Amino acid sequence: AQSVTQLGSHVSVSEGALVLLRCNYSSSVPPYLFWYVQYPNQGLQLLLKYTTGATLVKGINGFEAEFKKSETSFHLTKPSAHMSDAAEYFCAVSEGNFNKFYFGSGTKLNVKP
Amino acid sequence: ETGVTQTPRHLVMGMTNKKSLKCEQHLGHNAMYWYKQSAKKPLELMFVYNFKEQTENNSVPSRFSPECPNSSHLFLHLHTLQPEDSALYLCASSHGRTPGVEQYFGPGTRLTVT
Numbered sequence: 729a730q731s732v733t734q735l736g737s738h739v740s741v742s743e744g745a746l747v748l749l750r751c752n753y754s755s756s757v758p759p760y761l762f763w764y765v766q767y768p769n770q771g772l773q774l775l776l777k778y779t780t781g782a783t784l785v786k787g788i789n790g791f792e793a794e795f796k797k798s799e800t801s802f803h804l805t806k807p808s809a810h811m812s813d814a815a816e817y818f819c820a821v822s823e824g825n826f827n828k829f830y831f832g833s834g835t836k837l838n839v840k841p
Numbered sequence: 842e843t844g845v846t847q848t849p850r851h852l853v854m855g856m857t858n859k860k861s862l863k864c865e866q867h868l869g870h871n872a873m874y875w876y877k878q879s880a881k882k883p884l885e886l887m888f889v890y891n892f893k894e895q896t897e898n899n900s901v902p903s904r905f906s907p908e909c910p911n912s913s914h915l916f917l918h919l920h921t922l923q924p925e926d927s928a929l930y931l932c933a934s935s936h937g938r939t940p941g942v943e944q945y946f947g948p949g950t951r952l953t954v955t
Contacts, residue, residue, distance in 0.1 A: 760941040771845070771931055771946035779941040818884070827872060827935055828897065829944060831884040 730755055730821045734832035742840050747791075747806040749835050751819030754800065761802040762820040762829075763793055772818060778802065789813070814839045843867055845947035847932050853953045856922055862950045864915040864932030872937025873915040874944065875907060878929040890915065891937040922954045 735750040753759055760779050764772040776787025783795040789812075793804045802819060819832040845866045854860050866873065875887040889897035890909040904926075906918040915932055929951050933944040 762943060764946075769948075769951070771847075771948045772933075773946070774943045777941075777943055822941065827937060827939065827942060827944070828889070829886070833883040 730759070730823060730830040732819050732821050732830050732832035734817075734819050734835050736835055737833065738836045738838065740838040740840060741809045743811055744808050747804070747809045747813065747837065749804040749817050749819075749837065751793075751802045751804065751832060752800055753802065753819075753821045753830075755821060755823070757823065758797075760822045761793075761795060762822070763787065763791070763802070763804050764818045764820060765789075766816045766818065766834075768815075775804070775817075809837075809839045811839050811841065813837060845932060845934055845945050847930075847947035847950050849950060850948065851951045851953075853955060854919070854922065855955055856924075858922075859918070859920040861919065862917040862930055862932075862952075864917075864947055866913055866915075866932075866934035866945070866947075868934055868945060870934040870936055870945070871912045872935050873909060873912070874933040874935075875915065875917055876931040876933065878931055878949070879927075884931070888917075919952075922952075924954050927952055927954045 731754045733752045762777045763775040766772050776785045778785045778795045786792045791806045816834045816836045820829045822829045848863045872891045877885045887901045888907045908916040929949045931949045932947040935944045936942045
């Protein structure tokens with residue numbers, strides 16, 4: 729089975745600073761990788777995904793992530809944090825024809841003024 | 842309505858009550874999922890339905906009973922729950938059996954068991 733590790737359950741950055749949220753996965757086959765965001769009292773919203781092709785993936789709200797096979801990583805970045813980015817972020821991996829997802833434990837991003 | 846909807850958004854029930862959660866997707870998907878999200882725990886996949894057939898049951902206690910009458914609707918019937926069942930229950934949908942597609946989530950039902 730897959731496992732997904734998100735380093736840091738809480739990350740705090742200043743407004744305008746770089747955002748870096750880390751995600752590592754275990755997989756013996758090329759995975760499909762996703763980042764989701766969850767705002768309070770809401771469901772999960774897709775930020776971006778990697779399936780094949782270009783390893784640098786751009787998503788919504790200025791976020792991007794890079795798939796590094798050698799490091800089994802899919803870290804999420806944003807050059808300049810905004811107050812509205814404060815939320816919880818989940819990394820996920822899917823495999824197989826039944827599209828089963830494995831989620832990380834989440835990272836809460838706090839943005840300080 | 843668009844996307845994935847869930848009702849009710851909030852539910853408080855006693856341990857002896859019976860209630861149901863409803864999920865509806867308007868995306869033309871054929872796979873639907875129930876997840877449990879508790880504080881300080883990763884998202885837990887509970888059930889998966891593909892083309893109305895249950896394809897996954899992650900050792901969920903029998904006090905949770907899913908029902909999928911068609912590809913657009915998913916229910917979670919609840920009875921004799923425990924306080925530790927209090928959580929946010931999320932429904933999701935996707936194109937089943939298509940590798941690499943994303944799941945679309947509803948807003949969730951916040952369940953409190955008293």
